[in-house]
Amino acid sequence: MNDSPRRPDFGMRGRRREPGSSVIRAATAPPPVSEGAFGDLQIVQSQYLADAEPGPLAQGETRSAEDAAHGSSRSLLRATGSMAIANLVSRITGFVRMSLILWTLGGAVASAFNTANQLPNMVTELVLGSVLTGMFMPLLSRASREDDDGGLGFVRRLITVTATGAFVITLIAVAAAPWLTDINLSDGKVNTSLATAFAFLLLPQIFFYAVFSVLLAVLNKNEVFRPGAWAPVWNNLIGIATLFAYVLFAKDIDPKAPVNILDPAILLLGIGTTLGVVVQAVVLLWPLHKLGINLRPQWGIDNRLREFAPSAFAGFTYVLISQVGLVVTNRIGSAADESAIAIYQSNWLLLQVPYGILGVTLLTAINPRLADNGTAGRNKEVVADISLGTRLSVAGLLPIIALMTAFGPVIASGLFAYQNFSPEEANILGNTMSASAFTLIPYAIVLLQQRVFYARESYWTPTIIITVVTAVRVGCAYLAPHVATSSQDVVMLLALSNGLGFLAGAVMGYILLKRSLGPLSGGEVLKSSGWVLFASVIGCAVALAADWILHLHLLVGAIGSFGDIIRMAILTPIALVVIVAVLTRSNLPELAPLTNRISALLSRNRG
Structure with missing residues (x-):
């Protein structure tokens, strides 16, 4: 049994080198999809599945791109x-x-x-x-x-x-x-x-x-x-x-x-x-x-x-x-x-x-x-x-x-x-x-x-x-x-x-x-940015209207600055719901995991 500390690999462990290239991973079975609490994790995964270029294959490997x-x-x-x-x-x-x-x-x-x-x-x-x-x-x-x-x-x-x-x-x-x-x-x-x-x-x-x-x-x-x-x-x-x-x-x-x-x-x-x-x-x-x-x-x-x-x-x-x-x-x-x-x-x-x-x-x-x-x-x-x-x-x-x-x-x-x-x-x-x-x-x-x-x-x-x-x-x-x-x-x-x-x-x-x-890929970036900007403007406009209709500014006069915390606690969800609702219509591939999940949830509730 070897009790010596394991040698650091600095990215080398489980990898192989191709002539003229840097180190790349050997083929491994993908782990289960994480259902983490943050939607952006799912977006990262989705877009890398779509965009990542596969590395060169070693002789005898049959894995797909x-x-x-x-x-x-x-x-x-x-x-x-x-x-x-x-x-x-x-x-x-x-x-x-x-x-x-x-x-x-x-x-x-x-x-x-x-x-x-x-x-x-x-x-x-x-x-x-x-x-x-x-x-x-x-x-x-x-x-x-x-x-x-x-x-x-x-x-x-x-x-x-x-x-x-x-x-x-x-x-x-x-x-x-x-x-x-x-x-x-x-x-x-x-x-x-x-x-x-x-x-x-x-x-x-x-x-x-x-x-x-x-x-x-x-x-x-x-x-x-x-x-x-x-x-x-x-x-x-x-x-x-x-x-x-x-x-x-x-x-x-x-x-x-x-x-x-x-x-x-x-x-x-x-x-x-x-x-x-x-x-x-x-x-x-x-x-x-x-x-x-x-x-x-x-x-x-x-x-x-x-x-x-x-x-x-x-x-x-x-x-x-x-x-x-x-x-x-x-x-x-x-x-x-x-x-x-x-x-x-x-x-x-x-x-x-x-x-x-x-x-x-x-x-x-x-x-x-x-x-x-x-x-x-x-x-x-x-x-x-x-x-x-x-x-x-x-x-x-x-x-x-x-x-x-x-x-x-x-x-x-x-x-x-x-x-x-x-x-x-x-x-x-x-x-x-x-x-x-x-x-x-x-x-x-x-x-x-x-x-x-x-x-x-x-x-x-x-x-x-x-x-x-x-x-x-x-x-x-x-x-x-x-x-x-x-x-x-x-x-x-x-x-x-x-x-x-x-x-x-x-x-x-x-x-x-x-x-x-x-x-x-500037066109993809502009399309994605345009949709998110449009959704964000609509969401904040609805929140501003809600703030005016509900007269939430009166909370500050009643309880001081803490009233503005309550005010934002009411307005932020309103804005975010509208933003997400607009983005579900965007069909942006990087947002597909998030929008698909929301659409499925809404369909389940309607059913």
């Missing part, structure tokens, strides 16, 4: 299903955490805190979270194919290099905390000294975010998704506990009082928030141990890492350009109003809730598949993934966007107008939501395009796209103070600028992808 498609699509379905609940819980706990920040700290202190907490994310979330994690996938694919140990030595070197570099960057960032906060806030209305005190305590997160990102890439390449999906939940829970402790034991921070970093309230918020990021990284160590990965440092630069250096520079250039847009937004917001940054960032985090449930789940599951197909040059499969990912993103997000656009102030009032966050600030947040909810679609498309380019090892192309995004965003942001009729409107226009930037980036990405891959 449909069987091959079943194997790959249901593998994606299992991966998506295992992450869907975790991502849902992560977004819910993240939303609770965001709400508590606004309720307990108020707009002015929350702006200082969020600015400081944003600093480590500016580097790690964009570079090591979204960018380098995507770049790591092709490298891990190559190592798993080329190395006798299945890429284990490469993984150890990759972790060592990442952790060492992140440690050095963290030390530099902490020393530069006053400069980092000043460049983001300038001489605006947000308390720069308070933001700097928080920054000293929060910037150490950089190291742990970096370690988390590389460990997550290794686990995902080995098709271990659940620990990484649940890790942010632990982070959020610790953040929530920290905010409860602040309410129970600390004295409220006065945004206009002199700042002392040793103030118990500041220490509690800073250390507790950083502890959450530490735990988020640490919880990935056990799954890696179960894979048999030795995390002892292995020094030395692998040749593939040397080859990767120019591509890594492309990633750092990407984040540098994106930071320009973020810094400009922070400076303009800080100059306009002391609560502007908290409102802007809360709006963005609120938009991330629906995106995280669908977009992140789908993107994480498709990423290893894109890496294999991209490095092997299987363009047909890559185009099918782009088309499917875009249509599913539009189908899942457009109804939510329509509701946010139509009822932004109602949603914000019901969720946030409590304790230290005033109804006036909540109304600004709601108008900001209405103006910028459309951002979700181009944002989701840009991130999908980004992963396609990284899978094809075209690392500089996303930098071109983010340059377009930032140029449009910054240009529009500088116009905001001159166009706004009041300082409170500036934050709404900043959010609108962000959306227009991503819209321009999505168009540029489409042009570049079409140039390198050929036709991208």
